[in-house]
Amino acid sequence: MPPAVLDALRTTFGFPAFRGVQADVVARVLAGERTLAVMPTGAGKSLTYQLPSVMLDGTCLVVSPLIALMHDQLRAAEAVGIRAATLTSADDNRDETIARFRAGALDLLYVAPERASSEGFRNLLGQAPLSLFAIDEAHCVSEWGHDFRPDYRLLRPLLDRFPDVPRLALTATADAHTRADILEQLGIPHDGMIVAGFDRPNIRYHIAPRASTTQQIADVVADNPGAGIVYVQSRAGTERLAESLQKTGRPVRAYHAGLDPAIRRANQAAFVASEDMVMCATVAFGMGIDKPDVRFVAHAGLPKSIEGYYQETGRAGRDGDPAVAHLFWGADDFAKARQRIGEVEPARQLGERVRLNALGALVETAGCRRAILLRHFGENPADQCGNCDNCLNPPAATDATQVARKFLSAVFRTGQMFGTGYVEQVLLGQSTERSMTNGHENLSVWGIVEGEEAALLKPVARALLLRDALRANAHGGLEFGPGARALLKGEATLSMIVPPKRERRRRGDASGGSEANPVGDPLFEALRVKRRELAQAAQVPPYVIFHDSVLREMASNRPATLAALGRVAGVGSKKLDAYGQAFLAVIKDH
Structure with missing residues (x-):
């Protein structure tokens, strides 16, 4: 990676190095290539177009599906010194934004797919240089995807009108079928796909x-x-x-x-x-x-x-x-x-x-x-x-096939018209006015479940419904589904998890709260208080100032000078100028 790119990464974002496949994606963008990047949430997708936006001539157009998402990303971009704007129905500075775009005074311009696909907007884009098309949440383009947005499928004419402008599609959620559809719909070659993996180990x-x-x-x-x-x-x-x-x-x-x-x-x-x-x-x-x-x-x-x-x-x-x-x-x-x-x-x-x-x-x-x-x-x-x-x-597993067959038999012999609770009562032999009136106490399945099998009835009913061996009818009664026959005829078995008993945890144990934040560290807590004050004054969320990970490194390393604070990962030059002295004062007090 050229030194100028790493220098921009350090100066703008405060990061000493790229993470994961970020470097591969940025390299393709800077080389003018068309790319699909499949990266898990939290892997730093936005950096792969934000960094090129400050290094390339012209404006990077970011297509994003929701106004609220665009405004969140706008705050984060402005916080590190990127010249950014949104052009949405919720913005009252439309004329100012268009003027900034025409003057070449924007690194990033965020728009919704509905606006991006309009003819009038395509004409506007011809009035100033473009550096990059970034299509966020690109799985929305695929009818096969779980979050289909029809307007995403109208983006291709816009992209093709500017064939020399690189295009970058980004998603965290796309199976193989959806990825192939994204490539086809957005005109990206198959060798232009970078898949970082889907694991979120944290x-x-x-x-x-x-x-x-x-x-x-x-x-x-x-x-x-x-x-x-x-x-x-x-x-x-x-x-x-x-x-x-x-x-x-x-x-x-x-x-x-x-x-x-x-x-x-x-x-x-x-x-x-x-x-x-x-x-x-x-x-x-x-x-x-x-x-x-x-x-x-x-x-x-x-x-x-x-x-x-x-x-x-x-x-x-x-x-x-x-x-x-x-x-x-x-x-x-x-x-x-x-x-x-x-x-x-x-x-x-x-x-x-x-x-x-x-x-x-x-x-x-x-x-x-x-x-x-x-x-x-x-x-x-x-x-x-x-x-x-x-x-x-690890949960224990048990063979619940016999209990499943008894349950299915009871559903059949009671006419496939009663709910789970009543079928359980029949199997347990619990007499009620309803069971006497229906004559079900004379059935061969009456009271045939007892002892340890009784505890399995509810989870067995749940498993049979999950596997489509049972279905609920319009009135809430149970009837056979396609999976019932194989179980009753001995052609299938039902192995079932016995969930471990849940022990009450102390507050914070489940999320790793004590791992994520050094709870009880007075300096860390004081840094969070200062961050909260600065965020309220700037009317931005606290994480826009600094993430907790940045505060943890401050609390651990205790930098005493601006130069030392600037070496903390996540402290770029603009944030150092804006907030450095305030956080150094907190560190000095401790």
Whole structure:
């Protein structure tokens, strides 16, 4: 890498070296090549176009899907001295931005795909030099992808109108099929793809069946003192859960598409600025989150796909510090998902079933969660990662085939019209007025489950629903699914995980809070207080000033001069000038 590039990296961003594949991507961009970079969240994708933007003549046009995301990235770019602007419907300085672009006074210009694909905007771009096209969240271009945005497929005419301008597509979430589609749709050669891998080693994955969801989520909140996101499946559910979590003493807000736009914006702004807020949200709280210090993500129900799960959990720990991802699922999640698949157009049903089966494998495995995730994206990981629930506390497995057959027999003999609870009562021989009226106490399956088998009934019912051996009908009754026959005829078995008992953890243990931040270090805490003061004065989130990792290095090395402080990773020249003396004063006081 030429010395000038490394010098710009150090001066602008404060980094002594590139991370991962950043250097390969930047080298291709500076050479004028077309590139698709598949890099995990937190791997520094934005740097791969921000650094070239300050080194190349002209303006880098960044296509990004959400206004909130653009504004977050704008703040971060301006904080390191990059001349940047957004051109969105939410901006009231449109004329000023256009004038700056025409004058060549912008390094970066962020726009949405809807604007970028318009003829009028293409004409505007012809009025000043362009250095680069950067298409962020590029998986949105693919109909095969989980987050399809039709306007992304209209970008090709814009790109082709400026054939000599290099183009860089960026995504953290794309399987092999989606990657091939991105290359085709954006005119990038197959040898222009750089795949960094999908592993997020700092995220610890935990997956468990739902029991008492509110209490399970409250435990996650209590165990993790930093900021967190809880994904809920319904709008009303986000508000109910947010209200319940207020009892934890943490600041909690709700976010969903049905809220008044002003309230949504205020809640998102409060979350981005906070260091300990919990946001209960639907997936509408999505790609617009560019907050690096999220310490946990929890799912209060099944996500829509492995890709969705990967992307949503990837919003934790983007700063590289330890983070945790919890998923609480129920068999009814799979039943509802299969019903939804039956309602989509036939051409999409196969792909949707593949995605659902992949989720089933993830939640049901007794092996490494991370290995399941990474294999889904075409990687060949080690059998154990050492940082998921199954690797840290391996579950026992039991052969539940006989209990499964008894359960299926009871469903059949009661007419395939009753729910899980009633079928359990029949198998346990628990007499009720309903069972007497129906004459079910005379059935051969009455009371045939006892002892240790009784404890397996609920997890067996969940497993049968997950494997589509049972389905819930419109009235909530259980009926046979395609997987029932093989079990009943002895052609299939049911091996099932026995989840280890969850021990109550001390606050902070789950997320690695004590690992991520030197809790109890007075200097580190004082530096955080100073950062908070400076952030409030500048009206930016604290992480825009410095990440926690930067403060930790300050607390560890205790630089006494501006020159020494400038050698701390993440302290670029502009931030050194703006904040250096303030942080040196805190260090001197300690």
